[in-house]
Amino acid sequence: MRRRPSVVPSYVRPTPRRVAGLPAAAWTLVLVAAAVVAVELYARSGAVSRLDLIPVSEMATRSLELLGNRDFVVDALLRSMVLICASFAASAVVGVGVAYLMARSRWVHRAVKPYVNVFYALPIFALYPVMVVMFGTGVVPIVLLATLFSVVIVISNALVGFESTPVIVTKLARSLEMTRSQQLRKILLPAALPDILAGLKLGLAYAIIAVLATEFILATTGLGQVVNRAYNNFNTVDMYAGILFVSAFALLANLALGAALRTFDWRRR
Amino acid sequence: MSTQTQERRERMATVTTPIVSARGVEQHFGPVHALGPVDLTIERGEFVSIVGPSGCGKSTLLEIVGALQDPVRGAVEVDGAPLDGPRRRTAIVFQESATLPWRTVLDNVAFALEVRGVGKKERRERARELVEVVGLGGFEDHYPAQLSGGMRQRVAMARAMSMEPDLILADEPFGALDEQTRMLMAEELLRVVATIGCGVLFITHSIQEAVLLSDRVLVMGRRPGTFVDEVAIDLPRPRAHAALSEPAATASQERIWAQIRSEAEVAMRSER
Numbered sequence: 001m002r003r004r005p006s007v008v009p010s011y012v013r014p015t016p017r018r019v020a021g022l023p024a025a026a027w028t029l030v031l032v033a034a035a036v037v038a039v040e041l042y043a044r045s046g047a048v049s050r051l052d053l054i055p056v057s058e059m060a061t062r063s064l065e066l067l068g069n070r071d072f073v074v075d076a077l078l079r080s081m082v083l084i085c086a087s088f089a090a091s092a093v094v095g096v097g098v099a100y101l102m103a104r105s106r107w108v109h110r111a112v113k114p115y116v117n118v119f120y121a122l123p124i125f126a127l128y129p130v131m132v133v134m135f136g137t138g139v140v141p142i143v144l145l146a147t148l149f150s151v152v153i154v155i156s157n158a159l160v161g162f163e164s165t166p167v168i169v170t171k172l173a174r175s176l177e178m179t180r181s182q183q184l185r186k187i188l189l190p191a192a193l194p195d196i197l198a199g200l201k202l203g204l205a206y207a208i209i210a211v212l213a214t215e216f217i218l219a220t221t222g223l224g225q226v227v228n229r230a231y232n233n234f235n236t237v238d239m240y241a242g243i244l245f246v247s248a249f250a251l252l253a254n255l256a257l258g259a260a261l262r263t264f265d266w267r268r269r
Numbered sequence: 270m271s272t273q274t275q276e277r278r279e280r281m282a283t284v285t286t287p288i289v290s291a292r293g294v295e296q297h298f299g300p301v302h303a304l305g306p307v308d309l310t311i312e313r314g315e316f317v318s319i320v321g322p323s324g325c326g327k328s329t330l331l332e333i334v335g336a337l338q339d340p341v342r343g344a345v346e347v348d349g350a351p352l353d354g355p356r357r358r359t360a361i362v363f364q365e366s367a368t369l370p371w372r373t374v375l376d377n378v379a380f381a382l383e384v385r386g387v388g389k390k391e392r393r394e395r396a397r398e399l400v401e402v403v404g405l406g407g408f409e410d411h412y413p414a415q416l417s418g419g420m421r422q423r424v425a426m427a428r429a430m431s432m433e434p435d436l437i438l439a440d441e442p443f444g445a446l447d448e449q450t451r452m453l454m455a456e457e458l459l460r461v462v463a464t465i466g467c468g469v470l471f472i473t474h475s476i477q478e479a480v481l482l483s484d485r486v487l488v489m490g491r492r493p494g495t496f497v498d499e500v501a502i503d504l505p506r507p508r509a510h511a512a513l514s515e516p517a518a519t520a521s522q523e524r525i526w527a528q529i530r531s532e533a534e535v536a537m538r539s540e541r
Contacts, residue, residue, distance in 0.1 A: 172367040174337055176384045177355045186384070190371045266371035266412065 054236055062241040072226070077245060080211060080223035083139060084249075087146035088207040092200055094147070095154025100184070102155075103162035119152040124210070128218055142214045142222075150206035157199025161192025194265040201257045208250050286349040287312045288436050288468040289334055294343030295493075296329050302493040304329045306343060309487075309496075311468045313435070318471040318479035320525060321489030322533040327472045328440050330494070334470060335361050335438045347436065357385070360429035362439040366421035368413040374400060375409040378427040392431075399427040403457070419450040423457070430461060437462065439471045443478070451475070452510050455482055459508065476525050480518050481508060488528045491536035498528045 006013065017023065022030070036056050042048060043055040066072045102109040124145060131141030165188060173183050189196075215224025223242060230238035287310045295305035304326035311317050319327045332338045334345060336355045345352040347359065360381075368377050375396050376383075382392035400409055403423040413421050422442060429437060442458075443451045455478055462469055473479050479486045480502055488498040500521050504512050512518055 166365075166367075168363050168365050168367045169369065171337060171363065172361075175335055175355050175359070175361045176381055177357075178384055182384060186380075187369075190369070193371070 051234055051236055054240055058237060059240040059244050062237045063244050066238075066241055066245075075221045076223045076226045076242075079221060080215065081249065083142055083146070083215075083222070084204075084207050084211045084253075087143050087150060087211060088200075088204050090143065090147045091151035091154050091203050091207060095151045095199070095203065096158045096196060098151075099155045099158035099162055100188070102159055103188070116152060116155055119148075124149045125213060125217070128214065132218055137218055137220060141218065142211055145214050146207050146210035149210035150203040153206060154196075154199045154203040157202070158192060158196045161195025161199075162188055164195065165191040190266075194261070194267050197257070197261045197264060201254065201261060204253055204257055205250065208246075208253070212246060286346075288315075289345070289347055289470065291330075291334065291345045292343060294330065294333055294340045294345060296326065296333065296338070297341050304333075304492075304494050305340075307489075307495050309334070309470075311436075311470060313468055314466045316462060316469045316471065316482055316484045318473055318483040318486045319489055320473060320476055320479050320486060320529060321494060322491055322529060322536055323474070325489045325492050325532075325536075326494030327489055330489075331361075331438050331440050331470060331472055335359055337361075356436075358432065358435045360432045360434035360437050362422075362425050362429050362437065362442045364441040364444045366413075366418070366425040366445075368421050368424050370413050373410050373412060374405060374416070374424055377413065377424050378431060381428050381432050395431060396427070399430055402430070402461070403427045417450075418446050419454060422446065422454060426458070426461065430465065434465070435467050437467055437469045439469065441472050441474065444474065451478065456509060458482065459506075463507065476522050476529070477513055479525070480504075480521050481510065481513055486521070486525060488525055488532075490532045491539075497532065498525070500525055 019027065039053070040056045043050075043053045098112065102112055127148075128141070128145065131145060135141045135144070169187060169191065173187050178186065211222075212224035212227075215222035216228045223246060227239055227242035227246070230236070230242060289309060289311040291307070291309040293306040293308065295307075296303045307330065309317075309330065319330070321327055329338070333340045334347070334352075336352050336359075347356060369380065372380065375393065378399050379392040379396035382395060387395075397409065400406060403426055405420060405423055405427070408416065408420065413424065416424070425442070439458075443454050446454060459482060469482075471479070471482060483502050486500045486502060487496050488500070489495070490497040502518070502521055504515065504518060513522075
């Protein structure tokens with residue numbers, strides 16, 4: 001028997017909990033699995049050269065092999081992660097600090113704002129020859145570029161957060177004679193926290209992009225360089241294994257920050 | 270100043286001086302003459318309301334008494350001492366309930382004590398009592414977003430009470446509430462003020478509210494605001510909403526309304 005269509009328009013009907021017996025999260029997994037299987041079958045079908053694409057199972061096997069390889073783990077994987085964490089930490093501290101100073105002083109705000117605006121449009125990677133000339137090909141230019149690349153988004157998000165503190169709360173702070181440090185700890189930071197975390201989430205993604213891309217073009221070690229070298233040597237297996245690591249790391253880091261965001265975001269309570 | 274006169278001043282301050290005494294207070298914002306000059310006296314434990322057309326400078330005067338802004342001219346004494354910054358025992362209740370959305374009801378009420386460095390156990394105990402006093406028992410762990418506007422304003426009132434104020438400055442505290450909640454909250458405020466016996470400067474748009482609550486109602490004229498009338502409200506306390514229908518109360522309301530109306534009409538004509 002055909003079910004009669006509902007007379008209630010679809011946009012006022014509640015979102016169904018399950019579609020075809022599965023909740024939304026399960027459908028996400030189904031889609032990912034389907035994509036993986038599709039790539040696997042396509043690669044095995046022979047319709048594509050092994051130089052272009054290899055089966056996912058081979059990528060995964062090679063990734064696991066690489067995890068047993070001490071040189072790869074220490075020189076590439078850990079090194080890149082440390083660089084990413086260092087750039088991310090630097091841009092988080094500097095970004096929130098600069099935004100705080102901008103929110104506190106109109107003078108700083110007006111002095112710094114043009115640079116923040118321009119930085120959006122600046123192709124930071126174009127600075128890489130300058131970095132090489134000034135700092136060589138070590139870790140300094142990588143961390144510097146990655147920090148510069150990710151700090152802007154942290155600043156602008158944190159600034160939005162600081163400036164969204166309600167006027168009435170600022171008045172309350174004044175009437176209670178709160179000191180500057182009390183205002184920062186008890187009013188400004190908690191008020192801005194949801195925006196700051198959202199900015200940090202983006203900042204982390206930017207730091208990952210910048211570290212790997214910079215390693216790609218100017219480093220002699222690191223995950224980005226592993227992928228680059230494999231690519232240049234037609235070593236498709238290692239290339240995809242490296243890409244798999246990069247994606248997995250970015251995904252996990254993003255999920256972790258997302259979970260932190262949900263825990264501390266009072267706007268979603 | 271000699272020690273003797275200082276001592277005498279201090280003694281007088283605790284016995285006879287009014288809690289608020291402002292003289293010739295005047296405020297300008299750039300070219301705009303916003304307020305005054307006005308004189309304002311509030312006796313200890315007295316409830317004084319200011320009504321007037323919007324934009325006449327009521328809130329400005331309140332913020333000056335609360336030391337949130339400095340007047341261009343004039344002098345304000347609170348508790349017998351010249352005002353030189355926010356006072357510990359002046360509590361301000363704002364129009365929008367100034368609650369902190371990231372804190373629970375209990376931590377919001379304890380906030381003023383926390384800022385003053387009261388220990389965690391003590392301030393929580395005190396906050397728990399006050400939450401009961403304003404009738405929010407059972408909501409200690411809720412966040413402001415989970416409360417109604419009236420409940421949030423109760424949180425703000427409980428926080429104000431935690432400061433053990435001798436002066437409460439209330440800037441249209443019930444302005445955002447619906448009529449019924451407004452009346453209930455007004456009666457609640459009267460009860461609270463009677464318990465702690467503090468002076469109150471209360472700003473409102475509602476003439477009824479002013480008459481119901483006050484010992485004295487000051488009518489402020491159009492900008493630059495000065496007081497055009499002063500109406501003493503001689504109704505017995507404790508009062509409840511029913512007191513508004515007594516002849517004395519209706520007469521006061523009509524007198525105040527007539528004043529405000531003529532001021533507002535002139536203000537609207539001159540703006541055009």
